[in-house]
Amino acid sequence: MVQITGLKNILICTDGSEFSGGAIREGLRLVKKTGARVAVVSVIDFNPELQALAPDLVDKMETDIRKHLSVIREEAARESIELEAFTRLSTTPYIEIAKEAERTGADLIVMGRRGKTGLKRLLMGSVTKRVIGHAPCSVLVVPREAKLECKKILCAVDGSVYANAAAAEAVMISKRCGADLTLISVVHAETASAFDIVHSQMHHDLIAENELRVAESGLKSAKEFAEKEDVRCESIVLAGKPYEVIVNSALKKSADLIVMGSHGRTGVDKLLMGSVAERVVGNSECAVLVVKARK
Incomplete structure (x- = not known):
């Protein structure tokens, strides 16, 4: 069972965009409070065709992410937090994040989500929802402006x-x-x-x-x-x-926190997380902890 105040290993995910700001900020605060070890990963959605057509663009994406991770390292250092930060290329980012959670022994993944659309129907982003579906541990989704108190x-x-x-x-x-x-x-x-x-x-x-x-x-x-x-x-x-x-x-x-359950990992590529959990994550103004039941 994961307790927010008793964590040992946290994996923070960032895509380098403004939508990851809340996850980075609150993830580091969580590390500071709990003394947990932390790793930060950014997975670039790798497209072999794009690399073949525009290799310079892929190189630029990697360079920009490395700069972004360097800023996070500096921010963590100011709080006396040591962290491992790395980037990965993958055609299936959500699978790569799940693998990194396994590798780092994470008992919590912290990540952001895309902003709300003008529609009431959820459009929260395939990576976030698929990470929740395939992750080996609970996932804390933090909207950009949310504060976890x-x-x-x-x-x-x-x-x-x-x-x-x-x-x-x-x-x-x-x-x-x-x-x-x-x-x-x-x-x-x-x-x-x-x-x-x-x-x-x-x-x-x-x-x-x-x-x-x-x-x-x-x-x-x-x-x-x-x-x-x-x-x-x-x-x-x-x-x-x-x-x-x-x-x-x-x-x-x-x-400032909604806690809800999710189905365990699926054996298929498409997430079967449950429409209620998915829509709560996509529409909530506060952080949402999606707890994965152990099988």
């Missing part, structure tokens, strides 16, 4: 083994950091307002009774674990589109 944490629970792992993680982080913890479970409601209806007010013709029972059961188990660890928490059931409710609840609670 671990003061107010929101954890999404749905009764699955993946959500249970996330809830256990959220409880331990809250315990170690003294954070306020909110456990939330969302049931679907096509016409219900997510914030006007709580479980005590739900109409049976609107919410499937079985779905509500599963949601309440998952919350009960998570809350019992929190109480066992002497962590006080609020638990709520809301209705609506799950990713919208989770993201809006985090805003309402002023959460």
